[in-house]
Amino acid sequence: MLFYLLRRLFQSAIVLAVVAFGSFMMFRFMGDPVAQLVSEETTLADRALIRQSLGLDDPLIVQFGHFAARVVQGEFGLSYQMGQPVMRLIAERLPATLELSFVAFSLALLIGIPLGVFAGLKPNSIITRVIMILSLAGISMPTFFVGLLLMVYFGVELAILPTFGRGETVDLGFWTTGFLTKSGWLSIILPAVTLGLFQLTFIMRLVRAEMLEVMRADFIRFARARGLPARRIHFRHALKNTLVPVMTIAGLQFGSIIAFGIITESVFQWPGIGLLFLQAISAVDIPVVSTYLLLVAVIFVVVNLIVDMLYYMVDPRLRVGAK
Amino acid sequence: MSFLSISNLTVEYPGPLGTFTAVKNASLTVARGEILGIVGESGAGKSTIGNAIMGLLDHPGRVSGGEIIFDGERLNPADDRAMRGLRGKRISMIFQDPMTSLNPLFTVGEQLIETIRTHKRLSADEARKNAIELLASVGIASPEERIDHYPHQFSGGMRQRVVIALVLCSDPDLIIADEPTTALDVSVQAQILDLIKSLVATRNVGVILVTHDMGVIAETTDRVVMMYKGEVVETGETAQIIHAPKQAYTKSLISAVPRGDRRLDRFPGVSFLEADRPAEPKLGGWWFDNTNQMPAITDEPLVTVRNLGLRFTTRHALLPSYRRYFNAVKDVSFQIRRGEVLGLVGESGSGKSSIAKLLTQIYKPSSGEIRFGEHRLGTLTAREQKLLRSQIQMIFQDPYSSLNPRMSVERIIAEPIRHHANASGAEIAKLVHELLEIVGLGAAAAKKFPHEFSGGQRQRIAIARALATRPRFLICDEPTSALDVSIQAQILNLLKDLRDALDLTVLFISHDLPVVRQMCDRIIVMRDGQIVETSQAEHFFESPQTDYSRDLLRLMPRMPSRT
Amino acid sequence: MFTTPLRKLRIRIAAHPLLYRFLASPITMLATFLGAAMILAAFLAPFLAPQDPFDPAALDLLNSLLPPSWQEGGDAGYLLGTDDQGRDLFSAILYGTRTSLIVGGVSVSIAVLIGLFLGLIAGYFGGLLDAVIMRIVDIQMTFPSIMVALLIDGVSRGILPAEQHDRLAIFVIIFALSLSIWPQVARTVRASTMVQRQRDYVLAAQVIGIPSPLILVRHILPNVLGPILVIATINLGVAILGEATLSFLGVGIPASEPSLGTLIRIGNGFLFSGERWLIIFPGMTLALMVLSVNLVGDWLRQELDPKLR
Secondary structure, three states, X not given: OHHHHHHHHHHHHHHHHHHHHHHHHXXXXXXXXXXXXXXXXXXXXXXXXXXXXOOOOOOHHHHHHHHHHHHHOOOOOEOXXXXXXXXXXXXXXXXXXXXXXXXXXXXXXXXXXXXXXXXXXXXXXXHHHHHHHHHHHHHHOOHHXXXXXXXXXXXXXXXXXXXXXXXXXEEOOOOEEOOOOHHHHHHHHHHHHHHHHHHHHHHHHHHHHHHHHHHOOHHHHHHHHOOOOHHHHHHHHHHHHHHHHHHHHHHHHHHHHHHHHHHHHHHHOXXXXXXXXXXXXXXXXXXXXXXXXXXXXXXXXXXXHHHHHHHHHHOHHHHOOOO | OEEEEEEEEEEEEEEOOEEEEEEEEEEEEEEOOOEXXXXXXXXXXXXXXXXXXXXXXXXXXXXXXXXXXXXXXXXXXXXXXXXXXXXXXXXXXXXXXXXXXXXXXXXXXXXXXXXXXXXXXXXXXXXXXXXXXXXXXXXXXXXXXXXXXXXXXXXXXXXXXXXXXXXXXXXXXXXXXXXXXXXXXXXXXXXXXXXXXXXXXXXXXXEEEEEOOHHHHHHHOXXXXXXEOOEEEEEEEHHHHHHOOOOHHHHHHHHHOOOOOOOOOOXXXXXXXXXXXXXOOOXXXXXXXXXXXXXXXXXXXXXXXXXXXXXXXXXXOOOHHHOEEXXXXXXXXXXXXXXXXXXXXXXXXXXXXXXXXXXXXXXXXXXXXXXXXXXXXXXXXXXXXXXXXXXXXXEOOOOOOOOOOOOOHHHHHHHHHHHHOOOOHHHHHHHHHHHHHHOOOOHHHHHOOHHHOOHHHHHHHHHXXXXXXXXXXXXXXXXXXXXXXXXXXXXXXXXXXXXXXXOOEEEEEEOOHHHHHHHOOEEEEEEOOEEXXXXXXXXXXXXXXXXXXXXXXXXXXXXXXXX | OOHHHHHHHHHHHHHOHHHHHHHOOHHHHHHHHHHHHHHHHHHOHHHHOOOOOOOHHHOOHHHOOOOOOOOOOOOOOOXXXXXXXXXXXXXXXXXXXXXXXXXXXXXXXHHHHHHHHHHHHHHHHOHHHHHHHHHHHXXXXXXXXXXXXXXXXXXXXXXXXXXXXXXHHHHHHHHHHHHHHHHHHHHHHHHHHHHHHOOHHHHHHHHHOOOHHHHHHHHHHHHHHHHHHHHHHHHHHHHHXXXXXXXXXXXXXXXXXXXXXXXXXXXXXXXOOOOOHHHHHHHHHHHHHHHHHHHHHHHHHHHHOOOOO
């Protein structure tokens, strides 16, 4: 167990280091950091002095060391665009993104898994065919288009749901939440459905494919031959085996929730880090962009570690050595 | 008293090319306390009968005629609800591969208790006690501890015992065992068959044993149903079928089973399968007269292996002390004399196939050396290396995997010729046609693709390819173990003929001792990567030198001696 | 009887499983037909379109924001209405579809070439080479395609002056999409290659002495084409969507030569003022195109992936 975890941690550390280096290179070589600090009148000599004091003349590896040290302490510099510490900008907006992702992902899992199980168990039923075609249509619609359609219909046509922003939020000091107000809940419906739809179809199709494969396994045939009731075979034996691969890929999918979050946040003007990132890209606001990248990498690594641990709990072949 | 009787059972699979009839008008009976064998070659429909009784036919198969009467009641396999009442409770089934028959995510105990409580009204504690008793009764040591283990903690043979325990959970009256020992080594196979026999005696159940292996039939069953292409050819007492078969098909099939008791010159042909009858290899033509460019080998041994070792790293680590290794071959030395057929025998994991891959230079030895004539492998120039590759060729076990499905037969056989010889397209085509004639397929096969051929025909194509480089040394790695008995006899005859005609030296790798007895001059027995015994073949079979060899011979399923 | 040749034909079709199953799946046939028709229309845009949407001289601001021809106030000359520049939406969609298809097709082709090469090598040789390639793939897959594309666009903005950036936008986006798709191809190819490498026909070729590059090209490549076809088709849909998304976000194809995504971005500005045809028609065109690609891809996957059969 320890060995396995340590190896995964080591791999995660490599991923983080590579991403950190990428962020650093962007930070260092895109745009002139000195130019951001000085005015027109600063002399060349002064500029050189500033360069030196910023350590820009040091060897690259030393600079990266300093960068990494600052990052570990949570210092990411100032946003060029807004002149505020990047850390604060991100901290303000992270709750919005996490709440949206959470609701969208829950929707995807709670609807996607049962539909997938159904489609896997009854591959030839009419309902399954309809579900499969609809899910393909869902995958084929670009996220932003789905968002726009929902907005037009529920926001403009029926005018029952808000089309932008988070509604009223409650500030808990470290966290601003929309979960405590009615307008907060109403506001999250359209963005969460938009964001969750693609994940839902993806997870559903994945569960179906795994279910179809497991249902052909010898141990399922043997369970049937032993006369076990169908419900038990489907939901105990087959589903548990299906979940092992589904967990891994669903974990990977969390990354795409963050990515599609950018689009959803843009369509619904949801004040999360995705929108921040998008604005930063257009304005070439490098500190924000590189911090965002690091953050995504950290989220990815953490999610993966959690998935690994779940995996470990579900699959005895990893846990218990062979005799 | 028969309590299962099947009459005129017909099973059909409708498909785009029309309906395929897997079983046609089959009738049979089973009594309590009796083991009925259903035997036949692949495609005979023997497994389909078992699945039909269980109501577990694969989609879109259906029972289209006949009836199954179980204990006085007529079964309707289409009625899934009624079938579930019987399935598992009164009729149960053992599948071929114990490695995949158990759910890997639940302990053996969980699976046993679940099954017991499905069929009997017992509390969890009582069911657990019952499960421990069952494990003990199928011969699993310290069942109190083992019950909480997961399937992957059991070996293949032990898993099959667990499977049998699961089958016994409901005290069934009839057990259908579909090739229950085919995936197991010979020594384990004998134990499992003994277990089944003792269960029949103590519990008075009826067993249908479906198998392709006449040896298993001869040793285990009371009565036999012989099937061919979906139809029952002959039914009778086991002894009568083995000793005095009445039908032509049964006769020829039984004569094709390799005998463990004495060596014959050739396998008797399977006269029932006229269509597949091989042509006698017609040798000659310009190709074989061309002598090899390799320097003549004067020394007697063609291949010399000295202190050969092969080690795999099973766990990589930066620090050497954390690395784990597996020694597939340990300090092996032997010689192969020119013109002889050397048999390499052992159970799975004994290192036989690793030796083949070392000799063909697919693996590099970790230690020791291999010499081919005077040339030491691994020290050759590129030119010598290329010549050497043309001298050593190999025939693989699975003819379905050894031919590239995207290449025509002509391209498959021409590839080695093109690689090793400077010949024009016309010369190569002529050679390919000759080779196809030699292996008994005929030149017309050249334009076809592998999927158009049966397993036996594919193995002939593989042989033609192996011969295409004019090898002196042929390695056969279980060349017939994926084939039916009748086809096996043809392929082995072909190999014998070719060896004589082409003066080949052969390394014949097999786990099947009767086949080895028919084919080999000398035998090496391997176990866990080491050589246990080296003897002349007849000497080995008559008076084996080590305990391990004696065990292997004792456990070999035998056809009773015939005259 | 005339049934004999018909029967013969049926038997021949049945003997060719892929064709048979294709003809047995009306939805797949419909999708193929629809997709082919759209591709044809897109590439014949210069001949089919009533107006050249890139020619400022052809535009008339008086005709701006006309509704579709069947609605009140519509003009028969502008089938699907016009945008705020007076551009004929139907023509713009034809040209936009062409841009979307070219960007998608080229990106996927590049990604397939890279992924095929690296996947074959990683799967066949294994060892350190495999480990390095697969780590790169893993890291790359950490960042979903949209994010990678956004980032590359951001970097190119940082490096290039604005007017050059617009001119090179199409190449930037193709580069970004290829970069985000190749890891998937590499993964698939590697997995299939590893399966094929275990098969005895590869061993047989090694025993004969065929050099590794030849084994890869002659033996393994033809046997991994099926999965490549599947993954390429599915990713064609992904690439088209990716391009549309980037253009919608304003970091893709500039408005001077609009793709479908750019058109929807333009229409988005009129969402609340009622000119909804400006997003509905380009959006539906996009969705229909991707849907037909996905239907074909899904069918191919079902037929060629032994795991699903």
